[in-house]
Amino acid sequence: MIDLNFKPYLRDGVDVYINDKDKTVVFVFLSTRERIQLNVEDYLVKLLPHMDGVHTTYDLVNMAGEYNKSRITKFISYLKNKGIVVNADWFEKLELDGNYKARLEKQIFFLLDMTSSIEKTLHIQKKIKNTTVAIFGLGAIGSWILVELLQMGFEKIKLLDYDQVEGSDINRHAFFITDNIGLNKAEAYKKIAKKITPDAIINSHDIQLNTECDLDTYLNDVDLVINCADEPYIGYTSINLSRYALRKKKLLFVAGGFDAHLASLGEMIVPFKTPCSDCYNNYFKESLKGWKPIKHAVTDRDKGIGGLISLSIFSSSNAALSILQYFVDLERFLSSPSGRGEFKFNDYSIDSFTVKRDINCEVCGV
Amino acid sequence: MFDKKSPLRLRPSVSVIPTSDKQVWEFFQSNTRRMKHIKLAEPELAEILYSLNGETIDSLMKEHKHLEKAIESLLPVLIQWSMIEYVTVANEIENNDNYRVLNFLADYIPSDQLLNVFNNLENSTVLIIGVGGVGSWIALGLAQSGVKNFILCDPDTVKPHNLNRSLFYDSDIGELKTKVICNKVDSFGDGYNIIEINEMINSSGDVVKILDVYDDINLVINASDFPNVDTTSELIFEPCMVRNIPHIVAGGYNLHLSLIGPTIIPHKTACFKCIGKGLELQQQEDFSSIRKLQRKKRNIGNISPLAGISASFTINESIRVLCQSDKLAPVMTNKRGEFNFLTSEVAFSNYEKLDDCFWCGAKNA
Numbered sequence: 001m002i003d004l005n006f007k008p009y010l011r012d013g014v015d016v017y018i019n020d021k022d023k024t025v026v027f028v029f030l031s032t033r034e035r036i037q038l039n040v041e042d043y044l045v046k047l048l049p050h051m052d053g054v055h056t057t058y059d060l061v062n063m064a065g066e067y068n069k070s071r072i073t074k075f076i077s078y079l080k081n082k083g084i085v086v087n088a089d090w091f092e093k094l095e096l097d098g099n100y101k102a103r104l105e106k107q108i109f110f111l112l113d114m115t116s117s118i119e120k121t122l123h124i125q126k127k128i129k130n131t132t133v134a135i136f137g138l139g140a141i142g143s144w145i146l147v148e149l150l151q152m153g154f155e156k157i158k159l160l161d162y163d164q165v166e167g168s169d170i171n172r173h174a175f176f177i178t179d180n181i182g183l184n185k186a187e188a189y190k191k192i193a194k195k196i197t198p199d200a201i202i203n204s205h206d207i208q209l210n211t212e213c214d215l216d217t218y219l220n221d222v223d224l225v226i227n228c229a230d231e232p233y234i235g236y237t238s239i240n241l242s243r244y245a246l247r248k249k250k251l252l253f254v255a256g257g258f259d260a261h262l263a264s265l266g267e268m269i270v271p272f273k274t275p276c277s278d279c280y281n282n283y284f285k286e287s288l289k290g291w292k293p294i295k296h297a298v299t300d301r302d303k304g305i306g307g308l309i310s311l312s313i314f315s316s317s318n319a320a321l322s323i324l325q326y327f328v329d330l331e332r333f334l335s336s337p338s339g340r341g342e343f344k345f346n347d348y349s350i351d352s353f354t355v356k357r358d359i360n361c362e363v364c365g366v
Numbered sequence: 367m368f369d370k371k372s373p374l375r376l377r378p379s380v381s382v383i384p385t386s387d388k389q390v391w392e393f394f395q396s397n398t399r400r401m402k403h404i405k406l407a408e409p410e411l412a413e414i415l416y417s418l419n420g421e422t423i424d425s426l427m428k429e430h431k432h433l434e435k436a437i438e439s440l441l442p443v444l445i446q447w448s449m450i451e452y453v454t455v456a457n458e459i460e461n462n463d464n465y466r467v468l469n470f471l472a473d474y475i476p477s478d479q480l481l482n483v484f485n486n487l488e489n490s491t492v493l494i495i496g497v498g499g500v501g502s503w504i505a506l507g508l509a510q511s512g513v514k515n516f517i518l519c520d521p522d523t524v525k526p527h528n529l530n531r532s533l534f535y536d537s538d539i540g541e542l543k544t545k546v547i548c549n550k551v552d553s554f555g556d557g558y559n560i561i562e563i564n565e566m567i568n569s570s571g572d573v574v575k576i577l578d579v580y581d582d583i584n585l586v587i588n589a590s591d592f593p594n595v596d597t598t599s600e601l602i603f604e605p606c607m608v609r610n611i612p613h614i615v616a617g618g619y620n621l622h623l624s625l626i627g628p629t630i631i632p633h634k635t636a637c638f639k640c641i642g643k644g645l646e647l648q649q650q651e652d653f654s655s656i657r658k659l660q661r662k663k664r665n666i667g668n669i670s671p672l673a674g675i676s677a678s679f680t681i682n683e684s685i686r687v688l689c690q691s692d693k694l695a696p697v698m699t700n701k702r703g704e705f706n707f708l709t710s711e712v713a714f715s716n717y718e719k720l721d722d723c724f725w726c727g728a729k730n731a
Contacts, residue, residue, distance in 0.1 A: 012666055016659035026656075030666070032708070048659060102526040103536075110667025144674070151530050151670035170510050170554055171466040174533075177553040195535040262397065263678075265710060293381035293394070297419035303460040304378025306397035306470030309507045310681035317674030321707055324669065341710065345398050345682065348626075348697050350712055 002057055002077045008085035009053035013113030018045055027084050031113035036082060043068060044075050051079075053088025083116020090118050096125060099199070104153050114328050124327050125153060131327075134158040134222040136209045136237070138185040140172035140307060141255050142228035144316035147174045150193060152324060155200040157193065159186040160218060162208035163231075172312050209237050215244045224251040224323070235281055242269055242277030243363055251326070254280075255319040263311040265318045265341030265350070268326055272364055274338045279358040287353075314343055368442045368478075370423040373453040379469060380449050382416040391415075393449050398473045402447060411436055418450055451477035463555075464512050471685075474694040483691045484512065490688040491515040493576065493583045495567060495602065496590030497543045498522065499668060500616050502533040503677030504589055508684055509551045509558060516551070517580055518544040519563040520590075531673040567598065573605045585687050587680060588627075589616040595627070596642075603630070603638035607725050612687050614698075616680040624672045626679045626703030626712070629687060635699035636717045637725045644717040645702075675705050 010016065015028040025045060027036045043064045050060060057076055061069050079085040087093070091108065094101060101108070104125065111121040133154055135142050138161045149157060165173070165180040165188055180188040186204035193202050205218060209229040219225060225245055229237045238254045245252040246269075254277060255266040269276055275283075298304060318341075326333045341352040359365050376382070383392040385403065391412055394401045406412045411433055414426060423441050427434045444450045455477045459468045468484055475483045490513055494505050497520045505518060524538045524546060538546045544562035551558050561580070567573060567590065577583065586606050590598040599615045606613040615627030615638070628641055636644070679698070686696040703714040719726040 012664035017656045018659060019656045021655055103529045105527040106668045107530045109665055110669050113667050148670045148674060167463040168465055170463055176510060178555050195537050198536050291383060293383045294416045297376050297417045298378045301378035303465050304469060306379055306473065307466035308470050309510050310678040313674045314678040317671040318710060321671035342399065346400055348712060
């Protein structure tokens with residue numbers, strides 16, 4: 001039964017529509033678009049505007065008349081269970097460090113909208129805080145993912161890159177400043193990351209991801225690996241990482257940068273639950289069969305390739321969003337189809353390719 | 367006119383791929399993922415194109431006498447289609463730190479016009495109203511894309527709860543948002559001009575004052591969502607219509623979907639009012655006998671990736687507007703879009719100029 005001192009607050013992320021004609025109330029959860037429709041008697045409808053976090057349940061009972069006490073408490077109890085009303089001071093009481101909570105207020109409200117549960121919200125944000133992430137490649141995609149991970153409250157991050165910041169990175173990197181030109185990207189961006197979140201624990205390593213790289217040295221204590229290393233090609237560097245991640249049951253996100261750094265939607269690889277990088281490789285090898293460009297007349301093409309910062313931001317934001325979705329609702333995450341996508345600048349459409357686990361995959365097949 | 371004596375090359379980002387039809391070749395622009403199938407009856411002509419690296423139209427015509435006519439007519443078309451480029455322009459691009467943006471724009475803008483068009487982008491002046499959740503990304507993103515002149519309007523200082531989705535640092539807390547953006551842009555290099563205005567926009571008159579003082583503004587971006595983006599757009603659109611200044615309603619958070627706002631080119635595309643009316647018509651049926659419970663001061667959540675996605679659309683649109691080229695028109699004219707973060711899908715709805723609109727109607731045409 002509900003405590004009479006409970007101060008119900010109609011949650012900001014829920015819209016309330018009242019139909020006075022047929023006595024129905026519809027609650028619409030803004031984030032998920034879920035709806036709950038109820039047939040509600042008049043005196044209960046009249047109480048809704050007073051569920052403002054100021055009035056106690058006791059006050060509401062008095063407003064409507066003592067004789068309806070059990071109906072009213074049942075109604076409020078129902079709304080509380082559904083996450084439509086919350087205790088007015090839920091945010092103040094949330095057990096998170098004060099600075100961290102202040103910085104993440106908007107995201108915590110968002111998470112509550114997504115989950116309708118204060119317990120789940122707290123659990124998700126704590127899990128994010130305690131997860132160790134590694135980012136390979138701090139370039140057009142990786143640097144922006146780093147920004148967004150920090151903004152989402154990740155605080156244990158390893159940065160790995162062998163390359164230096166160049167003047168032309170102005171067109172694509174988060175944190176670009178001329179003072180960093182010539183410095184190792186991982187080292188330079190670690191310093192800026194610490195400015196964003198002084199409490200974060202950030203390590204940087206000047207190494208290249210290749211077949212000789214002993215992954216375990218760097219990744220043993222890492223929970224989530226993000227691959228943005230596109231030298232020579234992201235599909236290639238991912239194979240090595242994906243096999244390692246599967247063996248060690250670690251999460252891997254293969255982010256953007258597929259072919260010419262444009263706005264790709266990358267993929268989360270959940271070991272033995274979603275397709276692995278070998279599955280993706282097999283899929284694209286098959287679907288691109290017969291598509292073979294003629295050797296290009298211009299041999300050194302690096303400075304002939306285009307890019308836009310907005311496409312890097314789009315791609316990395318989708319990666320960050322996907323990572324957040326994994327933390328918010330694993331079941332929903334796994335039930336939606338895996339695949340890769342591509343944003344088309346030309347008309348702002350998104351092409352998506354659904355990829356399934358390859359049953360014959362030598363790495364993750366059954 | 368096309369310079370027949372100037373060396374040409376196949377653009378490095380363009381691939382040529384044989385197809386199952388031996389006479390048809392796919393020309394693929396990898397920057398923008400667009401392709402054209404071109405029928406070339408002579409295999410020799412295909413070879414000329416895919417190995418083009420420094421030859422001129424004149425030299426090719428001399429070398430391949432029997433294909434003279436085909437070369438003379440086809441190569442200018444391929445320049446127009448942004449498949450091949452002048453080597454002199456390519457060299458200039460390579461020596462520019464903005465070579466990625468230049469090469470990207472070159473998918474749309476033919477080689478002979480490219481540097482002029484980029485000049486338009488660089489010399490533009492953009493007024494951004496609100497440099498917070500979405501505006502901070504837009505301002506820095508445009509500065510990193512080549513735009514040099516900004517007027518930033520925001521009265522606020524950085525607060526802890528801004529940090530989860532604006533490009534501010536912990537060390538920026540307490541500083542004016544415009545000042546922080548200004549310092550960051552200055553660290554990108556020389557040549558930027560930024561004017562800061564730290565006043566709240568409360569009325570159309572406040573916007574008029576700014577536009578009267580700074581009369582060279584090429585684009586106004588509304589990224590101010592207090593109290594909401596519709597209210598602020600209401601104040602901004604009229605002065606922009608009067609002065610014929612393109613304006614973009616930058617994304618904002620709309621019912622938890624990221625709104626992709628329209629780009630309005632005054633008197634050419636549906637205006638803010640036309641779109642508002644169109645929206646009303648779409649929504650009318652839904653809520654006829656139903657009332658919505660009104661509540662004050664709602665704290666709706668928000669996250670970094672949605673700010674980034676919103677901003678990315680506005681940056682794309684701004685670049686299209688500021689290039690001022692008919693080869694690269696804005697996409698979001700007569701349109702509104704929403705990005706669904708649960709499915710990563712985008713959906714658009716279309717609007718048109720309405721005859722009874724005070725601004726766009728027949729009287730004003």
